[in-house]
Amino acid sequence: MPPQERAINDxxxxxxxxxxxxxxxxxxxxxxxxxxxxxxxxxxAGYRVLGFDxxxxxxxxxNNGETYLHHLGDDLVTTLSDSDRxxxxxxxxxxxxxxxxxxxxPTPLGPHREPDLSYVKISTELVSKILxxxxxxxxxxxxxxxxxxxxxxxILERGELVAGRDFFLAYSPERExxxxxxxxxxxxxKLVGGTDKTSGDLAATMYRQMIDTVHLVSSAxxxxxxxxxxxxxxxxxxxxxxxxxxxxxxxxIDIWEVxxxxxxxxxxxxxxxxxPGLGGHCIPIDPFYLTWKAKEIGRTTRFIELAGExxxxxxxxxxxxxxxxxxxxxxxxxxxxILLLGIAYKKNVDDIRESPAAEIIDLLTTSGAQxxxxxxxxxxxxxxxxxxxxxxxxxxxxxxxxxxxxxVIVTDHDQVDYDLLGRCARLIVxxxxxxxxxxxxxxxxxxx
Numbered sequence: 001m002p003p004q005e006r007a008i009n010d011x012x013x014x015x016x017x018x019x020x021x022x023x024x025x026x027x028x029x030x031x032x033x034x035x036x037x038x039x040x041x042x043x044x045a046g047y048r049v050l051g052f053d054x055x056x057x058x059x060x061x062x063n064n065g066e067t068y069l070h071h072l073g074d075d076l077v078t079t080l081s082d083s084d085r086x087x088x089x090x091x092x093x094x095x096x097x098x099x100x101x102x103x104x105x106p107t108p109l110g111p112h113r114e115p116d117l118s119y120v121k122i123s124t125e126l127v128s129k130i131l132x133x134x135x136x137x138x139x140x141x142x143x144x145x146x147x148x149x150x151x152x153x154x155i156l157e158r159g160e161l162v163a164g165r166d167f168f169l170a171y172s173p174e175r176e177x178x179x180x181x182x183x184x185x186x187x188x189x190k191l192v193g194g195t196d197k198t199s200g201d202l203a204a205t206m207y208r209q210m211i212d213t214v215h216l217v218s219s220a221x222x223x224x225x226x227x228x229x230x231x232x233x234x235x236x237x238x239x240x241x242x243x244x245x246x247x248x249x250x251x252x253i254d255i256w257e258v259x260x261x262x263x264x265x266x267x268x269x270x271x272x273x274x275x276p277g278l279g280g281h282c283i284p285i286d287p288f289y290l291t292w293k294a295k296e297i298g299r300t301t302r303f304i305e306l307a308g309e310x311x312x313x314x315x316x317x318x319x320x321x322x323x324x325x326x327x328x329x330x331x332x333x334x335x336x337x338i339l340l341l342g343i344a345y346k347k348n349v350d351d352i353r354e355s356p357a358a359e360i361i362d363l364l365t366t367s368g369a370q371x372x373x374x375x376x377x378x379x380x381x382x383x384x385x386x387x388x389x390x391x392x393x394x395x396x397x398x399x400x401x402x403x404x405x406x407x408v409i410v411t412d413h414d415q416v417d418y419d420l421l422g423r424c425a426r427l428i429v430x431x432x433x434x435x436x437x438x439x440x441x442x443x444x445x446x447x448x
Contacts, residue, residue, distance in 0.1 A: 027098030029053075045210035052088070052090070058088070065081035142231070144290055249447070325406060337405050338405065374400070380392045
């Protein structure tokens with residue numbers, strides 16, 4: 001065996017031994033909705049975990065046992081902060097001690113729906129400055145095929161180290177779903193693909209220590225594309241039922257009853273449900289990473305783009321239904337008091353990323369309505385990239401409900417008294433079929 005190949009094998013074998021025996025240190029860049037649950041899974045597996053974030057407040061809270069992602073529960077942060085195998089830092093140099101570094105950073109869209117890889121590139125630059133032989137680098141952020149190999153690898157190889165020889169590079173997409181019951185990071189199957197076979201094998205070895213099921217694919221590109229397919233599948237099917245909702249509503253047919261009926265078929269059908277628009281970091285954003293990449297090779301993605309158009313129209317459709325419902329009760333939108341119920345992008349979480357509630361509020365206020373909101377999980381409307389909304393949640397009392405000209409249900413949190421809503425509201429516009437759980441509501445209900 002040539003000396004160079006022996007050296008490569010020795011480096012990989014040493015790292016493999018550390019990962020398999022869980023004596024390695026795992027560094028995680030980005031301590032948000034993806035990075036923090038991943039830190040929990042790695043810590044629970046027995047690894048020493050070093051969390052890095054540029055947000056000094058997050059780092060301070062983690063090291064002091066304070067929760068900032070409440071849907072994860074207080075125990076997670078307390079367990080980490082009390083352990084001698086976890087620490088959080090905002091000092092990049094400390095990542096040099098990590099044997100594996102996992103990048104869990106945002107991948108948003110730019111103003112023209114173009115991929116914004118600035119967080120990935122900045123994080124990769126950071127890693128390149130402390131990169132040493134024998135480290136494994138894994139990107140977890142959703143992105144287009146080729147990012148790990150074509151965008152990250154050249155940055156990491158600017159020095160004398162070579163991927164697959166001196167350090168190892170892989171991609172493993174996050175699959176977090178905040179608020180989903182009965183699943184954790186450890187129980188959600190993990191996809192892994194390396195930029196070379198050794199990198200893929202090492203990454204799979206690491207994840208197998210903390211994740212119940214790991215599926216190793218042939219390349220980073222396959223894993224990148226698979227993650228996009230997962231989200232495109234949802235975006236297209238949600239767009240389909242959203243479009244059907246507008247058509248069937250004009251025919252005076254309840255889309256929710258139609259879906260329930262179709263779902264009785266035991267094969268060939270999966271139920272998707274309409275809503276006020278798409279929210280969260282994945283479904284509204286990720287499909288357009290493939291749309292942009294396809295244009296690079298001269299292809300168009302008509303299904304993805306059409307789905308995006310349909311879903312993007314939903315907030316305006318909701319407002320049009322509010323206008324119509326008010327008109328039926330001899331009220332105009334201008335001057336009306338509208339109580340928005342729920343601003344999180346999905347039920348039972350405090351996550352407002354890309355929430356359609358923000359656009360609905362903007363459209364209502366621009367039309368002259370007075371808007372207030374109630375959300376048991378979001379007491380103050382946080383800063384958003386494309387919206388400047390300064391509001392705090394009102395208490396959901398009989399008085400607050402009764403003085404609203406219309407209540408618009410945007411997010412159907414379980415922690416809401418829908419019976420009270422059904423008794424006290426003058427008018428309800430329901431985008432989630434939430435009032436279906438109330439037996440005999442006295443308030444007029446319009447579905448949107």
